[in-house]
Amino acid sequence: xxxxxxxxxxxxxxxxxxxxxxxxxxxxxxxxxxxxxxxxxxxxxxxxxxxxxxxxxxxxxxxxxxxxxxxxxxxxxxxxxxxxxxxxxxxxxxxxxxxxxxxxxxxxxxxxxxxxxxxxxxxxxxxxxxxxxxxxxxxxxxxxxxxxxxxxxxxxxxxxxxxxxxxxxxxxxxxxxxxxxxxxxxxxxxxxxxxxxxxxxxxxxxxxxxxxxxxxxxxxxxxxxxxxxxxxxxxxxxxxxxxxxxxxxxxxxxxxxxxxxxxxxxxxxxxxxxxxxxxxxxxxxxxxxxxxxxxxxxxxxxxxxxxxxxxxxxxxxxxxxxxxxxxxxxxxxxxxxxxxxxxxxxxxxxxxxxxxxxxxxxxxxxxxxxxxxxxxxxxxxxxxxxxxxxxxxxxxxxxxxxxxxxxxxxxxxxxxxxxxxxxxxxxxxxxxxxxxxxxxxxxxxxxxxxxxxxxxxxxxxxxxxxxxxxxxxxxxxxxxx
Numbered sequence: 001x002x003x004x005x006x007x008x009x010x011x012x013x014x015x016x017x018x019x020x021x022x023x024x025x026x027x028x029x030x031x032x033x034x035x036x037x038x039x040x041x042x043x044x045x046x047x048x049x050x051x052x053x054x055x056x057x058x059x060x061x062x063x064x065x066x067x068x069x070x071x072x073x074x075x076x077x078x079x080x081x082x083x084x085x086x087x088x089x090x091x092x093x094x095x096x097x098x099x100x101x102x103x104x105x106x107x108x109x110x111x112x113x114x115x116x117x118x119x120x121x122x123x124x125x126x127x128x129x130x131x132x133x134x135x136x137x138x139x140x141x142x143x144x145x146x147x148x149x150x151x152x153x154x155x156x157x158x159x160x161x162x163x164x165x166x167x168x169x170x171x172x173x174x175x176x177x178x179x180x181x182x183x184x185x186x187x188x189x190x191x192x193x194x195x196x197x198x199x200x201x202x203x204x205x206x207x208x209x210x211x212x213x214x215x216x217x218x219x220x221x222x223x224x225x226x227x228x229x230x231x232x233x234x235x236x237x238x239x240x241x242x243x244x245x246x247x248x249x250x251x252x253x254x255x256x257x258x259x260x261x262x263x264x265x266x267x268x269x270x271x272x273x274x275x276x277x278x279x280x281x282x283x284x285x286x287x288x289x290x291x292x293x294x295x296x297x298x299x300x301x302x303x304x305x306x307x308x309x310x311x312x313x314x315x316x317x318x319x320x321x322x323x324x325x326x327x328x329x330x331x332x333x334x335x336x337x338x339x340x341x342x343x344x345x346x347x348x349x350x351x352x353x354x355x356x357x358x359x360x361x362x363x364x365x366x367x368x369x370x371x372x373x374x375x376x377x378x379x380x381x382x383x384x385x386x387x388x389x390x391x392x393x394x395x396x397x398x399x400x401x402x403x404x405x406x407x408x409x410x411x412x413x414x415x416x417x418x419x420x421x422x423x424x425x426x427x428x429x430x431x432x433x434x435x436x437x438x439x440x441x442x443x444x445x446x447x448x449x450x451x452x453x454x455x456x457x458x459x460x461x462x463x464x465x466x467x468x469x470x471x472x473x474x475x476x477x478x479x480x481x
Contacts, residue, residue, distance in 0.1 A: 020044050022139035023109065023175075024131055024182075029216060031148040032190040035127060036096075037116045041078055041134070042109040071103035071112070078114055081133035086124045093118055125189060131182040141181035144173045145219035147188070153223045155187040165227035170220050186219075231398040234414055235407050244410075251398075251414045255421025258394075280431055287427025289381055294395075294419040299412070302399040323472030330469050333462025395419075 023042035028035065055070050056062050075095075084091045096115040105111050120127070131141070147153045160169035171181070220226070221233075231254060234247040395418050402411020 020047065020138065022134055022137045024133065024139055024141045026129070026131065026141075026143045026184070028129065028143065028145045028184065028186075029148075030127070030145065030151060030153075030186060030188065032150050032188075033120050033122070033124075035084065035118045035120060037082065037084075037114070037118075037129070038098075039078065039082060039114040039116065041112045041114075042105075043112070045105060045107055045110055047137075048105075048110040067103065074112055075102060075114060078112060078133050079116060081131065082114070082116065083130040083132060084118050085128040085130070086118075086120050087126055088128070089121075091118045091120065126185070126187045128186075129184040135182075138177075140175045140177055142173055142175045143171075143181065143184055145184070145186065146216040147219055147222035148216055150191050151188050151222070152191050153186065153188050153219055154225065155185070156219050156223060157183070157185040159220060159223055159226070161223065161225045165225070167220055167223075167226050172219055231394045231414075231418070232401040234398065235402040235405050235411055239407070239410065247414060248417050251417040252421040252424075254394075255418035255423075256425050257421075258418070259422045259425035280434060283427050283430025283434055285381075286430055287423040290426050291416075291419045291423035294422055295416050298395045298399055298415050298419070301396055302403070319472060319475030319478065323469065323476050326465055326468030326470070326472040328465075330462060330465030333459075333465045337459065337462055 022044065023040070025040040025042075027038040029037070052067075052070060056066060059066055079093055079095055082093065084093065093116040096117050098113045098115045100111075100113045102112040103110065143158065145153075145156060145158065158171040159167055162168045231251065234250060395415050398418070399411045399415050402408060402414070
């Protein structure tokens with residue numbers, strides 16, 4: 001066997017193959033009092049064959065024991081090259097057994113696997129992992145960090161979190177060639193008992209059905225400075241009946257919570273429905289239009305994102321949707337101003353000068369009311385569309401995640417429930433506005449309500465639309481900056 005290996009070495013030098021690029025892949029599992037590291041070094045086969053030839057130069061007949069000794073020396077060297085600091089103090093490793101054999105590979109790379117464990121001193125709040133292996137060689141690096149549910153991650157050198165709480169840069173798991181990737185820095189603190197129970201319970205409900213995986217979360221999910229993005233997690237893991245029910249209720253709740261974020265028409269609803277006498281049916285219709293628009297928009301964007309995934313990123317489409325939403329609201333506001341301000345002024349002028357034409361006036365007034373009702377119905381639909389046309393990016397990510405997990409139907413249902421939660425808030429706000437507005441009509445001078453309030457609400461809708469259009473325009477300009 002080793003005679004064949006020897007001839008293989010000679011053939012490799014005669015016909016070199018493969019790349020000269022080393023590969024370092026590191027997986028870090030962080031707990032409050034313990035760190036475990038799975039480390040893989042991929043050495044280009046020609047490089048390793050040259051080193052093995054030098055190692056066996058004084059051996060007349062290479063055996064398996066010689067090969068194993070060479071592998072063990074490399075693993076010991078690699079373990080020494082991985083330095084762990086806890087609060088800037090060196091911490092010793094303990095090597096653990098691995099199920100994967102080292103020193104094996106193919107025509108491109110020879111792989112070496114390490115599993116290391118370190119017990120952290122009490123009250124440790126930061127660690128630094130430095131990879132000093134093969135510093136003279138060109139290499140690629142990929143590092144994954146998994147954080148225990150007993151730990152709150154405060155800072156990670158792999159993650160850049162913006163002021164708005166969204167992760168702007170995530171280098172986790174990506175192959176990168178910068179030498180800076182040799183160093184990983186993490187700051188963390190231990191979670192309280194109640195927080196630990198809540199976190200572990202939630203992860204068990206929607207996470208993988210594996211006790212080892214359930215205890216840990218990806219660093220991008222666990223970092224405390226970022227807003228949690230729970231929607232994509234709803235389609236992962238085992239879809240048991242309990243998990244499905246929890247996922248549906250969670251999507252409904254997150255949609256309702258999302259309705260309280262800027263840009264989903266809460267002020268529009270109040271301004272529009274207060275302007276004129278409306279019924280509860282109008283409020284429910286508005287909520288239904290918002291639900292349908294938001295759901296269809298996410299479905300369409302998901303389809304476009306899949307079709308253009310190699311050309312156009314989904315996030316580049318969202319600013320255009322925001323701009324379209326703002327312009328639509330602005331158009332509704334202009335229409336309301338035309339009908340509520342200028343239309344009423346024209347009607348009042350005609351009423352003062354046409355006392356002798358009562359029958360014609362009544363007929364014209366009835367015709368005008370019918371036309372106004374039709375126009376207001378169109379305005380109501382347009383307002384609902386404007387409230388739902390700008391979809392939540394998380395809902396789009398949820399759908400794309402479901403597609404990647406081959407759970408398209410479940411993803412569509414979750415997006416629908418998310419949109420329904422959004423619509424319930426919009427409709428509920430409309431019901432409250434109408435409920436208190438009707439009492440306002442009963443106690444306040446009707447002429448004031450019939451003239452000033454509708455005009456004010458029309459102006460408010462126009463101003464809001466202009467503001468949303470400006471924000472959307474800035475987002476679109478940002479695409480070309």
